Structure formats: structure tokens, C-alpha cells
Amino acid sequence: MKFLEENLLDHLQRPEFAELHSVLISHSFPKGGYICQPGTGSNLVFIVVSGKVRVYLGYEEKEFNLGILTKGDIYSTHTGTFVQALTDAVVLMTDVKTFRRRMVGDPEVTKAMVRVLGNILKTSFTIIDGLAFRDVNSRLVALLANEARRHGLALQDGSVQIQIDLSIEQIARLIGSTRQTVSMLLNDLMRAGLIERPGRGTFLIPNLSVFESVGGVTRS
């Protein structure tokens, strides 16, 4: 679902959008700040100018990541999701009404929306799959494997090192489980030699493909 070649922001720099800038108000958010939370009643559309923001579904105790928005991504606040700045971030905001009137007809804008929605949708399918079909262990393995594939550091001996600066409790939230269960599972994985934990927040996966295959087995 990748359609965008040109960055949406560059596109909006063009002269024909000059008058639009008056209604696109720039807002800055510090790292960790919330761009939106469900239930605040605000109904805005925003475009990320700089920084990274994380979109997630959250409830009292659990939270499921839906995606990371970066420069040029566009999203709406009235979707029942949380949007939090992962780094200091700047966004352009406008209300939905103005957005519809002025911007919906623009293919670059809708293309950006399709891209973002498509990605989030894909992630949410994965989440549903995980919740409906996989046990906690599989979800944990999937989380680590994902992280390894995406941001892992491959070492000379073929192992992959990943840095997850999250407490066990936070990891548990991400996969919709509990501290105790995750703690136990991680130790099981270590005892089985599938992962090592050289230090806090750091994991070492000696053989990633073997590791991944373990997650798949426990399918019901």
C-alpha cells in the first residue's frame, strides 16, 4: 500500500496552497506528549512535520501499537486511538471541517491517508490474529523477532542484538499480558537457549530464524 512518492509536505509548499497555511496551525509537542487521546472530543486532522509519533490503542492496562507516523503522514484525532510523540514533534493541525472543504479533493492528501490507513489496518490485522489465535508466548516471540528484524544489530557470529528499553511490565502491556507471565516466558526462552540477556533492556538472539520458528509452533 505504498503510493506516495512525493512528500506531502513538499506538495503543500506549492504556491497554490499558500492560503491554506493560514488554517494549518503548527503545534509542537515535547517527547512523550500526547497529540491526542480518545474521549477529549476534539475532532482534528494533523500532518506530521517532524519527529515521530506513535499511534496506539490503549485501555486501562494494555496498549497495542498500531504504527509510527513520520514526516508527511496524516491522521485524524477522532479515531479512538492515542497518539503520542516519541520524539519532540511538530505537526500541522486543522479541524475536520476545513480539512474536508479544502483538502480532501487533493490526491496527494488522500494518497497519504490511504498509505497511513493501510499500514495501520495491516498492523491491526496482525494484532487480531495474535489475540484470537496465538498464545502469549507466540506474541512475545513475535514482538522480539519483529524488533530484531527491524532494528536489530547483527553481530559477527550471526546472532542479533536488540535494545528494548522497556521493563518487563511494559513489554507485557504491548502484548496484552501480565508481568508475571512474561517474566516466566522470558526465562523459559533463556533456559532453552533461544535468547540471552546480557543486561537490562538488551536481548541477544543467537539464531533468529530458529527463534522465530518457536513462536509459530504454539498455534492452536
Place this chain on the structure above:
Amino acid sequence: MKFLEENLLDHLQRPEFAELHSVLISHSFPKGGYICQPGTGSNLVFIVVSGKVRVYLGYEEKEFNLGILTKGDIYSTHTGTFVQALTDAVVLMTDVKTFRRRMVGDPEVTKAMVRVLGNILKTSFTIIDGLAFRDVNSRLVALLANEARRHGLALQDGSVQIQIDLSIEQIARLIGSTRQTVSMLLNDLMRAGLIERPGRGTFLIPNLSVFESVGGVTRS
């Protein structure tokens, strides 16, 4: 997320799309036929011309409805979802490559996509919520209440009648549970006087709002 005023099909009837018709191939599907199933490797985009088609996530034993597409809706086959004709249906199909080249730049097309994706996304959030936070009973109540609100027949005495021509087994699938559990829960609801079952596939909810409130209580 409703942006479309003009129907996409009318839009495509315009003269400037005349040459496009050669690549938009019309396909008919009988009621119950599959427009796409995951894993078939096909990578097509289609627009619904007539009929209703149902999009759902399915696995061996369970299936989760994501939405119903009708005239003018546009969707893609490589999303890992099943798409099944609920009635006899006609769709216009083309491959993704052509679609990107010829149609992605058109705001009506992308608007339709945003609308469809937005709806499906919303539904999938609801599913995640249900799976992660609600027990089977809540999901069952939600399903029935939803059906009642949407297609229910309000009787004079304030009760609502709904027609669900599904076996208990099929209902169980829709909420990701089992025949036995659903059978038990339905009987519990009947014993509690919250629903009645005058005949096969028919339910009667004497007081819908009371009924709905029961579903919410069991939140963890």
C-alpha cells in the same frame, strides 16, 4: 470518515475514463462465491458495481467480520482478508500495477479508498477491543445488540425482534468462541429474561438498553 458524495461508479462513467474501461474487467460472482481469499497470490483491486460483499478475517475455525462493501466501494485483494459475495455481485477488477498508474491520482478513487479503509479500521478496533478486554458473554451481547440496533424490528410493546439465520455454531465463530460456550450463554440470557427465542434464528429482546448494559458490566 465519510467523504464521498458522488458515487465512484458515476464518476468513472465520465468520458475521460473511457479508455480505462478496457482495463477494468467486469466479473460476476454468485451469492456465496469468493472474490478473494488470502494466499491465492492474486494482487488485484476491485470496485463493487452491484450486490453486497463481505470482508472478513478468517482462520481455521473463526471469522471476524470487517465490513460490508456495496456499490462504489473499492478494495484490494492482497490484504490477507476474505471477500465473499453476500448476494450475486458484479465487480470491476484490475491489477494493482494498472491501478496505480491510472487511478491512484484520482481524488474520487482515493476518497473511496479512504472511506472503505476507515470503516474497516474502525471495525477492527472494535474487534481488538472485544478480544483483549471483553469476555465471550460481552461479545455475544454486543453482537446481538448491534444486530438489533441495525436491523432490528421494533414491536409495539417496546421489544425488538431480530432475525439471525445462523446456527449457534456460526454465531460462535463470529465472536471467536465455541458452540458449547455460546449455547450456554444464550440459555443464561434467556433464563435471566434478557432475551427470548420464539423460533429458530429469531431472537426477541424485551428491553434493549437493559440488555446492552449487561454486556458492559463484565469488563475486566
Place this chain on the structure above:
DNA sequence: GAGTCTCTGTCGGCCAGGCGACAGTCTTTT
């Protein structure tokens, strides 16, 4: 009306995983 099928209700066994509790360990502060 007898046989066959499909659907429904109910029971008992079983287990993943949530939760409270508590001890041990690592960090930070003063």
C-alpha cells in the same frame, strides 16, 4: 413411522493465563 442428519443443551475434565503475595536484586538518593 422408521431411519438418518443436523442442530442444540449439558456435563466433566483440563489448561492457559491472570492475580496476589513475597522475596530477592539492582538503582538511586541522601
Place this chain on the structure above:
DNA sequence: AAAAGACTGTCGCCTGGCCGACAGAGACTC
């Protein structure tokens, strides 16, 4: 270095819900 605080590992209990099994109950065929 001592105290306070946060994080981690484990144990045991308990429950929701899956599963197999089996017995009615309608429906359909011959």
C-alpha cells in the same frame, strides 16, 4: 553505606473458556 524505591523471579490459587462426549429434539427422506 543505608534506606527507599523500582524492577524481577517464583509460587499457588482460581477462573474463563476450550474440548470431547453424549443425549435429546427437530427436520428430511424413503
